[in-house]
Amino acid sequence: MHPDGDPGQGRGTPRxxxxxxxxxxxxxxxxxxxxxxxxxxxxxAAWVADMHLRFSRFLPGSEISLFNAQAGxxxxxxxxxxxxxxxxxxxxxxxxxxxxxxVLDAMLGVGYSRPLREGPTPPAPLATRAPLPPLPEVLHVGxxxxxxxxxxxxxxxxLAKGWMADLLTAELGENCLVNLGGDLxxxxxxxxxxxxxxxxxxxxxLLRDQAAATSGIRRRSWSGGGQTLHHLIDPRTGRSAVTxxxxxSVVAESAVRAEVCAxxxxxxxxxxxxxxxxxxxxxxxxx
Amino acid sequence: MRAFVLKAVVTGITMVATVAxxxxxxxxxxxPNAPLHPPxxxxxxxxxxASQAAGGRLSLTPSVRSSDVQxxxxxxxx
Numbered sequence: 493m494h495p496d497g498d499p500g501q502g503r504g505t506p507r508x509x510x511x512x513x514x515x516x517x518x519x520x521x522x523x524x525x526x527x528x529x530x531x532x533x534x535x536x537a538a539w540v541a542d543m544h545l546r547f548s549r550f551l552p553g554s555e556i557s558l559f560n561a562q563a564g565x566x567x568x569x570x571x572x573x574x575x576x577x578x579x580x581x582x583x584x585x586x587x588x589x590x591x592x593x594x595v596l597d598a599m600l601g602v603g604y605s606r607p608l609r610e611g612p613t614p615p616a617p618l619a620t621r622a623p624l625p626p627l628p629e630v631l632h633v634g635x636x637x638x639x640x641x642x643x644x645x646x647x648x649x650x651l652a653k654g655w656m657a658d659l660l661t662a663e664l665g666e667n668c669l670v671n672l673g674g675d676l677x678x679x680x681x682x683x684x685x686x687x688x689x690x691x692x693x694x695x696x697x698l699l700r701d702q703a704a705a706t707s708g709i710r711r712r713s714w715s716g717g718g719q720t721l722h723h724l725i726d727p728r729t730g731r732s733a734v735t736x737x738x739x740x741s742v743v744a745e746s747a748v749r750a751e752v753c754a755x756x757x758x759x760x761x762x763x764x765x766x767x768x769x770x771x772x773x774x775x776x777x778x779x
Numbered sequence: 780m781r782a783f784v785l786k787a788v789v790t791g792i793t794m795v796a797t798v799a800x801x802x803x804x805x806x807x808x809x810x811p812n813a814p815l816h817p818p819x820x821x822x823x824x825x826x827x828x829a830s831q832a833a834g835g836r837l838s839l840t841p842s843v844r845s846s847d848v849q850x851x852x853x854x855x856x857x
Contacts, residue, residue: 509851511851517857518857519857520857522852524851524852586817586818587817588816588817588818589817590817650857653857669851669852671852671853671854673857674853674854674855674856674857675854675857676852676854682851683851684848686844686846687844688851688852689846689848689849689850689851690850690851690852690853690854691850691852691853691854692853692854693832693833693835693837694832694833694834694835694837695832695833695837695845696845696846696847696848696849696850697839697843697844697845697846698843698844698845698846698848699843702842702843704854705854706854706855706856706857707856708856709856710856711856711857712856739835739856741854743839743843756817760817766838767819768817768819769838770819770827770838771818771819772817772818772819774839774840774842774843775837775838775839775840775843776837776838777832777833777835777836777837777838778835778836779833779834779835779836
């Protein structure tokens with residue numbers, strides 16, 4: 493418990509809040525809640541850890557790995573995987589195709605075949621990389637089942653984090669914040685009632701029923717085959733994106749939308765990102 | 780005789796449709812290298828504030844407020 497409730501001075505004495513921090517989804521996660529018991533936050537953390545086991549592409553027995561392994565066949569999928577796959581298709585449309593979850597082969601091609609703390613693997617020759625197929629052409633999601641075309645592979649990446657953050661805040665209570673590796677949703681007024689204070693782009697923003705996400709190429713980059721590589725794949729080339737932006741943070745109505753906007757803006761570059769974000773986001777920071 | 784005419788007409792229609800379809804598809808080749816264009820139609824963003832922050836450009840609509848209180852968490856690229 494944080495009895496001082498330091499953030500906020502807007503509406504009298506800030507209320508105390510509980511906070512749980514843990515490692516999952518390849519990053520640090522942070523759950524906070526006002527009038528939410530620590531046991532509930534710890535249950536939520538356990539759920540996130542379980543979701544990591546189910547949907548990490550690095551685990552050969554995970555649901556997403558098994559789904560990818562059965563490409564070419566209509567297979568049954570859990571309600572969670574079905575929802576995430578639908579989210580991925582929606583993201584493709586919302587981004588004009590720039591956020592494409594059918595990115596697994598390209599990720600492997602740039603050497604991102606295992607968690608980066610274990611180091612990248614040698615990249616494939618550039619000549620073998622190709623534009624990604626449009627996601628709706630290779631992924632068909634039905635009720636309780638889905639079909640992935642042969643030769644395709646799904647990596648949900650930040651979309652899964654955003655989807656989980658949106659879902660978890662809805663489940664946890666009226667006044668909570670779920671931050672899953674930088675993809676976050678702030679619900680309610682926070683300790684002060686004015687909104688949850690969240691650091692973004694070097695300033696503090698008060699987020700109330702709003703979400704934020706950041707996409708960047710500065711942290712996860714490496715060299716291979718004489719090139720600088722990173723995990724942001726441009727679907728137009730199938731290669732690590734070439735962009736004049738290093739990092740984009742976005743505030744939006746949901747964590748999924750913030751994630752999609754941040755990634756799309758990063759791929760668009762500084763010439764076109766502002767117009768796109770002005771039409772799709774509530775706030776943004778371009779670096 | 781009528782059956783022959785009918786078959787000839789149907790064959791002719793089929794051939795015309797086939798040729799027309801081929802011409803249409805040939806004139807509308809999908810270009811895999813065409814740039815993708817996400818939608819930019821939406822709110823105009825009037826009332827947006829813009830400033831420099833941490834070496835970057837920060838833009839906020841009126842629905843997002845900044846504050847000088849200490850943040851409890853942060854968004855970051857992971």
